[in-house]
Amino acid sequence: xxxxxLILLLAAAPSWAAGSIVPKLDxxxxxxxxxxxxxxxxxxxxxxxxxxxxTVRKGIRDETYSLKNCIECHASLRDNSVIGRDDSFxxxxxxxxxxxxxxxxxxxxxxxxxxxxxx
Amino acid sequence: xxxxxxxRRRFLKTSxxxxxxxxxxxxxxxxxxxxxxEAVSNKVRWGMLINTASCVEGCNDCVAACNxxxxxxxxxxxxxxxxxxxxxxxxxxxxxxRGGRTLSLPMMCQHCAHPPCVDVCPTxxxxxxxxxxxxxxxxxxxxxxxCMMACPYKARSFVHEPLHDQxxxxxxxxxxxxxxxxxVHRVDRGQQPACAExxxxxxxxxxxxxxxxxxxxxxxxxxxxxxxxADLGLNTGVRYQGL
Numbered sequence: 001x002x003x004x005x006l007i008l009l010l011a012a013a014p015s016w017a018a019g020s021i022v023p024k025l026d027x028x029x030x031x032x033x034x035x036x037x038x039x040x041x042x043x044x045x046x047x048x049x050x051x052x053x054x055t056v057r058k059g060i061r062d063e064t065y066s067l068k069n070c071i072e073c074h075a076s077l078r079d080n081s082v083i084g085r086d087d088s089f090x091x092x093x094x095x096x097x098x099x100x101x102x103x104x105x106x107x108x109x110x111x112x113x114x115x116x117x118x119x
Numbered sequence: 120x121x122x123x124x125x126x127r128r129r130f131l132k133t134s135x136x137x138x139x140x141x142x143x144x145x146x147x148x149x150x151x152x153x154x155x156x157e158a159v160s161n162k163v164r165w166g167m168l169i170n171t172a173s174c175v176e177g178c179n180d181c182v183a184a185c186n187x188x189x190x191x192x193x194x195x196x197x198x199x200x201x202x203x204x205x206x207x208x209x210x211x212x213x214x215x216x217r218g219g220r221t222l223s224l225p226m227m228c229q230h231c232a233h234p235p236c237v238d239v240c241p242t243x244x245x246x247x248x249x250x251x252x253x254x255x256x257x258x259x260x261x262x263x264x265x266c267m268m269a270c271p272y273k274a275r276s277f278v279h280e281p282l283h284d285q286x287x288x289x290x291x292x293x294x295x296x297x298x299x300x301x302x303v304h305r306v307d308r309g310q311q312p313a314c315a316e317x318x319x320x321x322x323x324x325x326x327x328x329x330x331x332x333x334x335x336x337x338x339x340x341x342x343x344x345x346x347x348x349a350d351l352g353l354n355t356g357v358r359y360q361g362l
Contacts, residue, residue, distance in 0.1 A: 054158075056256050059248060061154035061307055068287055106257060106292030108285045115287055 023092040026085070028074040034064055041093070044070075048103075067103065072111055080114035155307060164232075164251040165301055166328040166356035167315065168335050168344060169224060173322035176223040182208050184317030185227075188302060190286045205276035205291075207299040208314055222362070225314065225323070228253060228274040228299035229347065230356035236266035236275065245296075251328075251356050252301045260295040267296060271348050274298045301325075301356075328356065 033040055034047075047065045054060040063069045074089040075082050082090040083104055090109075094101050108115060185191065185208045192199030194206065208227040214220070234253045236245045244259035245266045255266075255275075267275045275298040278291060285291050288304040302312035310316075315323040326335030338344075344358040 052258060053256075056254070056258065057246065057248070059159035059250070059303070059307055060156060062156040063154040066154070071287070106282075106285065106290040106295075108287040108290070110284075110287065112287045115284070118284070 021096075023096040024087055025089055025092045026076045026078070026087045027089055028076050028082075031073060033073075067107055068112065071109065075109070075111045075114070080111045081109045083109045159248055159250040159307075161249045161251075162329060164328045164356065165306060166230065166251065166326065166335060166358065167301075167312075168324040168326075168338055169357065169359050170322045170324070171222050171224045171359055171361040173320040174223050174225065174318075175320060176212060176221065178223075178319070179210060180317045180319055181225050181314035181323065182210060184313040185299075188286070188305075188313035189289045189300075190282075190284070190291065201280055203277075203279040205278060205297055207274075207276070207297070224359060224362070226272065226274075226347075227314075227357070228270075228301075229272050229353070230299075230301060232354035232356070234353065235269040235271065235351075239265040239269040241265065248303075252303050252306070253298075254300055254303065255296055255298065257290065257292060257295045257297070262294040262296065264296060270298075271351060271353075 035043075048067055048070075051062075051065040052067070054062075055066065071082050076085070076088060079085070082088055083101070084091065086092060086095065090101055090104075110118075182193075186193040189207060191207060192201070192204040194204040195202050208225050211224055211226045213222040213224070230247075230251055230253050232247075232251065234245070234247055236253065237247055240246075241263060242259045242261055244256045244261070245253070246256060247253050262277065264277055267273075267277065275296050277296050278293050281293045282291055289300075291297060302310075302314075305312060311325050312323075315325040324335050324338060326333040328336055328339070330336055338360075339358060342360055344360045345362050346353075346355040346358055347362070349355075
């Protein structure tokens with residue numbers, strides 16, 4: 001009985017563990033992030049919320065957790081943006097999780113250098 | 120023995136001094152490159168002194184610089200999209216009807232010490248930073264526009280249309296109120312506000328009102344300047360000379 005269960009489990013495993021439709025993201029420059037990727041997937045919104053209040057209300061402009069710094073590394077090298085395409089860094093995952101992003105209704109989704117050039 | 124000690128002491132003194140000299144500029148550069156990690160303090164109060172005698176009638180450079188820096192469309196007259204485009208700074212022409220004397224001056228958020236816009240805000244979105252800059256926290260603003268009603272200077276604007284392609288340093292969005300931020304993103308980097316930098320006649324003097332040795336504090340001590348609607352007792356951060 002136990003072996004049958006085990007075999008069944010093993011057979012069933014790939015369908016849910018492999019994650020056949022995990023979003024493929026264009027991570028831009030990428031590189032060493034402020035925390036490891038799995039932690040960031042789960043908690044980036046808390047860092048951003050904390051940082052936004054500190055920056056707006058107290059003028060603390062530490063760049064480590066700033067939205068601008070995220071975009072600086074993770075905007076696509078093709079269009080300099082973190083939104084706009086299905087594999088964009090922010091939009092790709094947010095579409096997959098069906099969570100809307102409000103940040104970019106006000107914040108620029110582009111690298112500062114790209115924005116300066118487009119002006 | 121004592122000779123060695125003295126030499127040793129001297130060596131330690133100079134090396135510590137040299138190390139400090141070597142590290143200090145690096146620390147400063149680090150701060151500029153990575154942003155300030157300290158909160159602003161109320162030891163500083165940012166303000167402006169506007170010399171109306173140097174402000175030229177018809178010159179719009181400060182307004183243009185503000186629009187460019189903050190990504191404002193500038194209204195229909197400046198090639199903008201809509202008559203409801205935001206105005207953070209505007210030129211005002213005054214004329215004394217008896218004497219005929221004319222004056223021109225820029226008008227914007229006066230960054231009051233006791234801002235009425237902060238008093239009336241139901242969500243705490245309108246606030247005064249410790250260094251005296253009055254801002255709108257757009258994360259909390261619900262667009263009720265009470266602050267626009269309360270402001271005696273008509274300094275605030277409401278964003279009516281969806282915006283695209285904002286300056287990464289100046290987030291702005293539809294459904295919120297906004298006004299002059301004294302270019303807070305530039306000030307935090309140690310720069311001047313865009314209007315003060317752009318004025319060809321240096322009519323706008325920006326600085327720290329709390330520092331008795333700053334140029335602006337010295338000037339306010341030595342020349343006559345007024346606050347607009349001083350009768351309201353708001354203690355504005357922007358003052359006018361020759362009004």
